[in-house]
Amino acid sequence: MASEFDLIARYFTHPAAGARLGVGDDAALIAPAPGMELAVSTDMLVAGTHFLPDADPLFLGHKALAVNLSDLAAMGAQPRWALLALALPAADEPWLAAFSQGFMGLAARYGVDLVGGDTTRGPLNLSVTILGEVEAGRALRRDAARAGDEVWVSGELGAAALGLRHLTGAHPLGEAEAAACLERLHRPTPRVELGRALLGVAHAAIDISDGLLADLGHVLDASGLGAEIELARVPAAPAVAGRLDDRQVLRCLLAGGDDYELCFTAPPGRADAVRAAGEAAGVGVARIGRIRAEPGLAVLGADGRPLVLEGRGYDHFSA
Numbered sequence: 001m002a003s004e005f006d007l008i009a010r011y012f013t014h015p016a017a018g019a020r021l022g023v024g025d026d027a028a029l030i031a032p033a034p035g036m037e038l039a040v041s042t043d044m045l046v047a048g049t050h051f052l053p054d055a056d057p058l059f060l061g062h063k064a065l066a067v068n069l070s071d072l073a074a075m076g077a078q079p080r081w082a083l084l085a086l087a088l089p090a091a092d093e094p095w096l097a098a099f100s101q102g103f104m105g106l107a108a109r110y111g112v113d114l115v116g117g118d119t120t121r122g123p124l125n126l127s128v129t130i131l132g133e134v135e136a137g138r139a140l141r142r143d144a145a146r147a148g149d150e151v152w153v154s155g156e157l158g159a160a161a162l163g164l165r166h167l168t169g170a171h172p173l174g175e176a177e178a179a180a181c182l183e184r185l186h187r188p189t190p191r192v193e194l195g196r197a198l199l200g201v202a203h204a205a206i207d208i209s210d211g212l213l214a215d216l217g218h219v220l221d222a223s224g225l226g227a228e229i230e231l232a233r234v235p236a237a238p239a240v241a242g243r244l245d246d247r248q249v250l251r252c253l254l255a256g257g258d259d260y261e262l263c264f265t266a267p268p269g270r271a272d273a274v275r276a277a278g279e280a281a282g283v284g285v286a287r288i289g290r291i292r293a294e295p296g297l298a299v300l301g302a303d304g305r306p307l308v309l310e311g312r313g314y315d316h317f318s319a
Ligand code: ADP
Pocket: 008, 012, 013, 022, 023, 024, 025, 026, 027, 028, 083, 084, 085, 086, 114, 115, 116, 117, 118, 119
């Protein structure tokens, strides 16, 4: 059987043009450009909690990196380097080849170098650390929303959560809709270009990993503010849009995780600049509401009355 070192050499050793030293030594050596801060984040994907143990390794490789890129996107940072810590039940080479293809394919698209990691035997667990650069003092922080800001989201919401409900049998979809939703669930697009384009335009930003209401709630808590959003303005994925009378589908839109779109705030006077940022990044942006000084998050229905909500999103410990 291949040794740990063979596996690292075969699947995880690639030229790291953007690092002083990549995989192979006791540590990698990297240097941020002058005037830039390092933005650093880690995300762990655990079999049985974040994905099914028999999930396609090509998708897992993509998603393990995508969720980390999304965190940097939400800071307005440019991803540069990644580390990958893997616990594997066995040295399954076809699995590793597919996983590596998914991971390295996305890394190449964003010019991210895999500069190190750890490989060990154990229950399947994928942990990625991402490092990026952002102009010093200019990152998009959760605590930077201001009263009067408008609230925006990128792309369309709800497809990933509806795709998961399709997979579990809770909400079977037709073939075309299922394919579209599963694509969003398995291969999210991190909004890196949008995050970069929003620097100097947006005040606060967050990526939507646990659901719009939960993640916007984090911005509100960190900023000590509240917000009002209009349901009719929240951009729904096509499979979701026609079914909002169904409470569970409405929940996918407002509280469904895994979309990895950005939610951000910007002053009303910067609406044109926000739209230009969306255009430059090739993604739609929709204005869904407003930040207000009074605490609390209200969602107004079509009749202008607040909806009664049963919770803000998906919480791993209290759901
Ligand atoms: P050490 O014993 O010093 O921790 P390892 O044997 O764990 O070194 O790793 C050898 C080299 O391979 C190191 O540079 C480490 O960063 C890298 N590495 C190990 N696993 C991975 C992986 N899954 N992806 C990328 N690099 C890895």
